[in-house]
Amino acid sequence: MKIAIGNDHAGYDMKLEIKKMLVEKGHEVIDLGHHSSESCDFPVYGRLVAESVASGEAECGVLICGTGIGISLAANKVKGIRCAHCNDPLSAKLTKQHNNANIIAFGARIIGIETAKAVVNEWLDAEFLGGKYQRRINMLTAIENGEEF
Numbered sequence: 001m002k003i004a005i006g007n008d009h010a011g012y013d014m015k016l017e018i019k020k021m022l023v024e025k026g027h028e029v030i031d032l033g034h035h036s037s038e039s040c041d042f043p044v045y046g047r048l049v050a051e052s053v054a055s056g057e058a059e060c061g062v063l064i065c066g067t068g069i070g071i072s073l074a075a076n077k078v079k080g081i082r083c084a085h086c087n088d089p090l091s092a093k094l095t096k097q098h099n100n101a102n103i104i105a106f107g108a109r110i111i112g113i114e115t116a117k118a119v120v121n122e123w124l125d126a127e128f129l130g131g132k133y134q135r136r137i138n139m140l141t142a143i144e145n146g147e148e149f
Contacts, residue, residue: 001124004058006032006045007108008071011064013037014108014116018062021117030058046074046083046105053102054080061103062120072105079144082137087111089122096126098133 003022007015012034022029032048034040042065049061061083065071068085075083083103084095087110095101104123106116128134142149 001060002028002030002058004030004032004049004052004061005063006049006061006071007034007064008042008045008066009034009037009039010066011071011108014064014113017113018064018116018120021120022062042071043074046071047078049103050075050078050081050083054078059102060124063103063105064108064116065105066107066109068105068107068110072103075103075105082140086119086123088115089118092119092123093126096123097129098136100128100133100137 005015005019019029019031030052032045032052034045046063049063052058053061063071063075068087072083072085075081081103082099082101083105084099084101085105086092086095087106092104106119139149
């Protein structure tokens with residue numbers, strides 16, 4: 001699978017570990033930065049990963065900032081993106097099953113590396129359930145498009 005990954009300065013070290021894990025599992029990783037722990041603006045990287053996923057360049061994305069909140073907000077501004085902020089494995093699994101989230105975000109200052117790995121693995125291993133959940137995604141898309149449902 002082709003996975004875009006991005007981070008701000010707070011997520012840099014964790015990104016390196018997650019990227020290594022993904023490559024070891026056989027995934028192709030598109031690293032869209034930030035490439036150091038020097039201060040930067042998270043919206044830049046949330047947008048880059050989201051645009052990569054929305055365009056089809058990447059199949060999905062992983063975002064890491066201090067809390068995971070800001071970078072997920074940035075990603076969700078891109079049309080077609082369903083970025084879920086998840087700092088635990090169960091939420092990550094359920095957001096794929098119920099929301100078919102195409103990007104996951106979490107906080108390097110909130111969770112440790114082992115939990116972060118578990119979050120990514122649960123999310124990647126989960127499958128969208130469809131059915132009533134597809135109906136709800138269609139409603140989200142209608143909101144995004146300014147349409148009634």
